[in-house]
Amino acid sequence: MSAETLTLGRAIGRALSDAMDADPAVVLMGEDIGRLGGVFRVTDGLQARFGADRVIDSPLAESAIVGTAVGMAYRGACPVVEIQFDGFVFPAVDQIVAQVARLHYRTHGRVRMPLTIRLPYGGGIGSVEHHGESPEAYFAHTPGLRVVTASSPQEAYSTLRAAIASDDPVVFLEPKARYWTKGDVDVAIVRDIESAQVLTRGRDVTLAAYGSVVQTALEAAAAAVDDGIEIEVIDLRSISPLDLDAVVASVERTGRLVVAHEAPGEASVSSELITSVVERAFASLEAAPERVTGYDTPYPPSALESHYLPGLDRILDAVDRTLGRRSSRTLLRHEPSERARDARPAVLEGSAR
């Protein structure tokens, strides 16, 4: 084994450079990716190594970055584009959703879009507005796109190599809060971009997460051991399509499901996953599935992001609920205290819950 210790960010850089070595058709494009090496230095040194023709500093135009990559792909290139931050992908959404995603379908399979769209995403780095978004659900909702992410340096390396090798367009979400996380990377490990991975075995609860939340899920699993609870942590890895087989198999073992992600819960990846599990494994469920997500608000100012993000406590609380454990936390949620009841505005009176 040829393992090397790299940060997640460096593992992505390594995947890019190995992919460029392996295939001369691979070209990179994005804002500041050349001389600066990207604002996160992920592409550091690549322009010096591969030249400005293959590592292209683009003008400030996200729609054009993706739209011209479409044309490059028509001409046989394999473009890997970087969108600098999650919040800046929106000018490119038209090209991604209305063009990239459906060209293969529209042309009855004649045109391939082996495009990879790298997108640093997620919060937790104390940044300003538009730098902490989790836009995955917009893409997951679009047929024709694959949406994947990674939770560790090894995963980042292997997943990105697979994404670049894929003839389908892939949105590759980079958990920027984990860019500095170190781990061993074996460049010989290849993987597909469709399967989830069970990270810890456990008999009590299935906890599915992806991207930066996987780390929090593992911490939750470790903390739960003290309470005698075994959590089976699944790293979904592929957000679209979801690896339902893996999740269903796990839920059949544990009978309980908790899903955690940073994006708002409404019409989200957890909405989809829980619905599908209920459809396919209702009989195995011993408790209602729970989810821990960002709230249905815009991403808040960084002073409040610890409240918004699915942290350890909220995840453990959800785990408790699926187990029917009437911890003080659970108690409060299901039987609001006087104070909590008072905090509820009048509009809630008589509502369903």
Add this chain to the structure above:
Amino acid sequence: MSIAIPAPRSELIEGLDAPLGVLDPEGSRHPSPVLDDSLADVDESALTDLYVDMSVLRRVDEESFALARQGELALWPPLRGQEAAQIGALRGVRDDDFLFPTYREHPLALLRGADPAEVLSVWKGMALSGWDPFAHRLATTQIIIGAQTLHATGYAMAARRDGGDDIALAFFGDGATSEGDVSEAMVFASSFQAPVVFFCQNNQYAISEPVRVQSETALALRATGFGIPALRVDGNDVLAVLAAVRIAAERARAGGGATFVEAVTYRMGPHTTTDDPGRYRDEAEVAAWAAKDPIERLERHLERIGAPIARIREEARIRCDAIAAQVRAGAAHTTAPDTETMFDDVYVAPTRRLERQRAEHLAFVRSVEGLR
């Protein structure tokens, strides 16, 4: 003024060969057939005001930069070097004209009367928006490159429809001119004769990318393709910027539509406090621009015309010290928002779904606190 007449394409632009200016780096004043008419009323006291304004802006920037370095602010995008461009633009429009700034013009809010604590709250991570846009006629800070040019154009379209004589001014950078939004804003401004000023600060870099990555030609030339007249001025010459923006604003107010002003300047510092400009530009270039400092230039000019420079410097120092103290106090007094505010203002009419989340989250917070 030749710029006021819709003309064949080549005549739509002034300053293409060399940016228009009236003050040279030594502070000598030169005649300009295009700009002079608009500077007729600028006397010694007006020059003093511009000098003090620029000094105040620089001091706000210096204090904020230092606060960011000390960890008091999460981030700061410095404006050093761009004081003439920003003050020239601010003073070239009326107080009731509406401005649409980016992150780098954020400190202009202070000159429009916003509270330093409000202004800094954004860079402390305490708020998404710092001031009441309507109180100061200054839109909330824009981070999405170029988006505000559309907002300014729409504001101007609405002002025209209402028969008002106020106008909109959009600030943006050289990099922004590549964004589709900026081109689309110019299409609309041109189609609807919107009373908008497109004010581009060409500070030579978009983070690491030199302006030549965005354009092979002068940025101002782009506007002419949309039928929008353009003025290219020395952005380190506050009088040139003031005159150009006045021309553009008057033209807009008189029903002449949009004008594009390119202020050719330089960002002396890093892009933000997290940036390392040493990776993409050399010291000789920075030094060459330092010699064109906008504040020193006006100071030399004031000296040349025999203004009481010692007294003016003293006046500026007093104002700067006062604002610096306010900025420091503002940073110190900004308090973390209540958790609950996270759920406020998502909708005007709160939804039941969100109110339930608010109640659940507060109950959760209390329960966790109870456990600790």
